Amino acid sequence: MGLHRAAWLLYAHRERLARQGVLVIGPNRAFLDHIGAVLPALGEARVAHTTVADLFAAKPIRASDAPAVATLKGDARMAAVLRNAVWGLLPVPQDPLVVPRGVRKWRVPAYEVAEIVAELRTRGARWHAARAMLAPRLAHAVLLGMERAGDSPDDRVQDAVARSAAVTGYVSALWPRLDPARVLHALWSDPSVLAAAADGILSAAEQEMLGWTKAPRTAGTARWSQADLVLLDEIADLLDRTPSLGHVILDEAQDLSAMQLRGVGRRCSTGAATILGDLAQGTTPWAASSWADTLAHLGKPDAAVEVLDRGFRVPASVIAYAARLLPRIAPGLGVPVSVRENPGRLTVHVVGPAGVGEAIVDRTRAAMSAPGSVGIIAADAATPAIAAALEVAGIAHGVLGVDHGDVEHQVDVVPASVAKGLEFDRVIVAEPAAIVAAEPDERTGLRRLYVALTRAVSELDVVHSRPLPAELSAA
Numbered sequence: 001m002g003l004h005r006a007a008w009l010l011y012a013h014r015e016r017l018a019r020q021g022v023l024v025i026g027p028n029r030a031f032l033d034h035i036g037a038v039l040p041a042l043g044e045a046r047v048a049h050t051t052v053a054d055l056f057a058a059k060p061i062r063a064s065d066a067p068a069v070a071t072l073k074g075d076a077r078m079a080a081v082l083r084n085a086v087w088g089l090l091p092v093p094q095d096p097l098v099v100p101r102g103v104r105k106w107r108v109p110a111y112e113v114a115e116i117v118a119e120l121r122t123r124g125a126r127w128h129a130a131r132a133m134l135a136p137r138l139a140h141a142v143l144l145g146m147e148r149a150g151d152s153p154d155d156r157v158q159d160a161v162a163r164s165a166a167v168t169g170y171v172s173a174l175w176p177r178l179d180p181a182r183v184l185h186a187l188w189s190d191p192s193v194l195a196a197a198a199d200g201i202l203s204a205a206e207q208e209m210l211g212w213t214k215a216p217r218t219a220g221t222a223r224w225s226q227a228d229l230v231l232l233d234e235i236a237d238l239l240d241r242t243p244s245l246g247h248v249i250l251d252e253a254q255d256l257s258a259m260q261l262r263g264v265g266r267r268c269s270t271g272a273a274t275i276l277g278d279l280a281q282g283t284t285p286w287a288a289s290s291w292a293d294t295l296a297h298l299g300k301p302d303a304a305v306e307v308l309d310r311g312f313r314v315p316a317s318v319i320a321y322a323a324r325l326l327p328r329i330a331p332g333l334g335v336p337v338s339v340r341e342n343p344g345r346l347t348v349h350v351v352g353p354a355g356v357g358e359a360i361v362d363r364t365r366a367a368m369s370a371p372g373s374v375g376i377i378a379a380d381a382a383t384p385a386i387a388a389a390l391e392v393a394g395i396a397h398g399v400l401g402v403d404h405g406d407v408e409h410q411v412d413v414v415p416a417s418v419a420k421g422l423e424f425d426r427v428i429v430a431e432p433a434a435i436v437a438a439e440p441d442e443r444t445g446l447r448r449l450y451v452a453l454t455r456a457v458s459e460l461d462v463v464h465s466r467p468l469p470a471e472l473s474a475a
Contacts, residue, residue, distance in 0.1 A: 009247055009274075020246025020271060022047045025055060025264060027252040030400040030414075031421040052256060056229040056263060058236070059181070063223040067440065069209050071285045073227035074257025076297060077201050079234060085187050085197040086127055086178065086238045093117060093174055099142050099166045108141045113174070116141065127239045131175045135162040138170070180235035181219040184228065189215035230259045233266075242266040252420050253277035253294055257286040261297035273300055280330035281420065281451050283444050309336050313423060315344020318460045322453035324471045329447045345459040353465045356431060357389040363428050363461045364395055364411060372425030373410060377452040379434040380415040386430060387413045416452050427456035433466035446471070 009017060024047055026032050032049045053061075065073065072078075097108040116137045120130045139162035146153045161167060186193050187210075194207050202210075216222045224232070236242070248268040250256075254277035256264070265273075275298065279288060288294045295303045314322075314336075323335040351359045360376060367374045376397075378386055383399060390397045390411070398409040400418055414422065416435045429435075429452050436445030446469060453460065467473070 013246075017246045020244075022247045022249070023245050023267060024049045024249045025251065026051055027255065027420045028418045030418045031251070052260060052264075053226060055267075056226075056233045056260075058229060058232055059224050061224060061226050061229065063225040063228070065225045065227050067285045070225070070227045071257070072202075072206055072209055073225075073231060074259045074286045076258035076262075078231060078259055079262060080201050081187075081194075081198045082183075082231060082234050083238060084199075084201075085183055085193070086235060087121070088193075088196055089178065089183070090117065090121070090175060097138055097142075097167065097170050099161060099164060101161070101164075106142045106145050108138060108145070112141060113138065117175075126237070126241050127178060129241070131171065131177070134175055135167050135171050138162070138167055142167075178239055179219070180232045180239065181222065181224075183235050184232055185216070185219035185222050188212045188222075227257075227259075230257070230263055233263045234259060237266050242269070244268055244270040246271045247273065249274045249276070251276045252281070254279050254282040254288045255284045255420075256288070256294075257284070258293075258297045261294060262299070265297065265299035269299060273298065273303070275300075275303070280326055280333055281447055283420075283439070283447050283451070285440070285444075287447075307334070309334050313457055314454050315342060315456070315458065317343045317346040318453065318456050321346055321460070321472070322450055325446050325450045325453075325469070328471055329443055329450060342458075344456070346462075347460070348462045348468075349464070351463065351465050356463060356465050357385065359463045360386055360428060360430055361389055361393045361395065363463060364390065365393075367426040367428065367459065367461070368395070368410060370426075372458070373412070374426050374428070375412050375414050375419075375422065375424030375455055376428045376430060377414045377416055377419050377435075377455060378430035379438045380417050381438065382430060382434055383413050383415050414455075416448050419452050419455055423455055423457055425457050426459040426461075427452075428461045428463060429453060430463050431466060432462060432464055432468055432472065436469060 009022060024032075026049065028051055032051060093110045093113040096110050097113060099106045099108075116134065120133055120137070123130065123133075125133070136158070139158045142161050143153045143158050146157075187197060188194070189212055191207070191211055194211055198207050233242075245267050248264060248271065250264055250273065253261070253275045275291075275294065277288070277291075277294075279291075282288060291305050292301075295301050295305070316337075319336050326333055326335060349359055349363070364374060364376065376386055376390075387397065387399050390413070395411060396409055397411040397413055399413045400415065400422075412424070416438070429449075432449050432452075435449045435452060436442060439445035439448055449469070453462075462468075
């Protein structure tokens with residue numbers, strides 16, 4: 001759906017989007033490789049692609065957060081904390097501005113400077129844009145003093161005062177240039193800084209969760225987590241406005257945190273957006289619970305929501321089988337209806353513990369007898385053994401990963417964690433119970449399994465030795 005949307009947009013709004021740009025954001029690199037292979041076939045190759053992780057990859061990821069900490073860093077309240085942290089660095093002016101010019105010195109009292117600073121803050125400008133306005137405003141205040149003294153300065157005098165060492169030095173001392181990493185380093189390093197920024201927003205226990213146990217000496221030596229990079233992006237926008245594109249297409253939106261959604265929204269703040277997702281496929285601790293919340297975080301609260309409950313890709317038999325999980329993983333969500341006349345093929349194979357690998361090889365050979373792609377989806381930890389079994393059997397295959405895809409093989413081994421957004425003509429799902437057990441909780445595991453089961457375009461084989469989840473075992 002996202003691919004066709006991108007192609008239609010470029011056809012219908014070619015000139016505008018050629019100038020302003022289209023960005024497709026996917027869940028992982030395997031998805032992007034699929035996008036890159038398909039869009040040119042649709043006749044459109046002028047679309048930029050990125051993953052959610054790469055969108056915020058201003059610095060390398062060198063640390064990981066516990067799920068609870070990552071969830072907190074992704075909470076929408078962090079936007080207010082970061083805003084307070086940035087603007088809390090602007091002090092109340094204590095000293096007057098003194099500008100020597102000729103034999104005289106012109107003064108702007110501290111209280112008058114404070115009024116100028118306060119007025120600049122109310123404009124809603126970014127930190128550095130507001131800072132750039134300060135020198136001309138201070139120079140104007142100096143010129144008013146000159147005029148009161150009987151002088152007749154012109155614009156050239158005002159420009160000279162604004163560029164003078166006295167004014168530029170005063171501005172630098174009062175309103176420094178900031179770096180996102182230094183702001184966040186100070187926030188995580190100093191409990192008093194965090195307490196001031198989070199006052200009335202985060203509890204003391206939440207603040208303790210965020211602070212570093214052993215702070216790095218400088219921002220340059222800090223080990224940032226993936227959630228930190230999203231916060232750095234938020235700070236960067238507080239300092240300098242993020243450029244907006246003409247259109248952003250976000251797939252698998254249900255998995256983004258509020259802060260990630262804000263980051264995506266900045267990329268289309270003056271443009272449009274197409275948001276795609278399925279609440280039943282949310283597999284992150286912060287997965288969306290409603291599209292209204294998602295759109296609000298994106299800055300598009302009035303966007304139209306279209307419920308696409310007609311499936312043209314997944315055959316009816318496969319949809320019906322996977323939909324058995326919906327009452328557990330997404331109560332109240334409607335069951336998709338396949339519009340295809342061909343119901344497809346669904347087969348469940350029960351084997352002994354030692355026979356899973358052999359059964360997968362057999363089903364793979366059978367699937368390869370017809371043209372089209374074959375995906376073998378399994379728990380991430382099981383994929384090396386499956387790839388080894390295929391190797392021994394002499395079956396050429398690729399192995400997908402978070403950081404790479406594969407468009408060269410008929411057969412791909414697919415870790416369950418990277419299956420989102422992909423599709424194959426025939427799918428073999430190996431050991432569903434292992435896919436469920438690999439997640440931190442059962443509901444998330446069942447959602448991951450739902451994703452795996454709905455990747456098939458024509459045929460689905462389920463191979464298992466361990467008991468299936470109760471929902472799938474029911475008649």
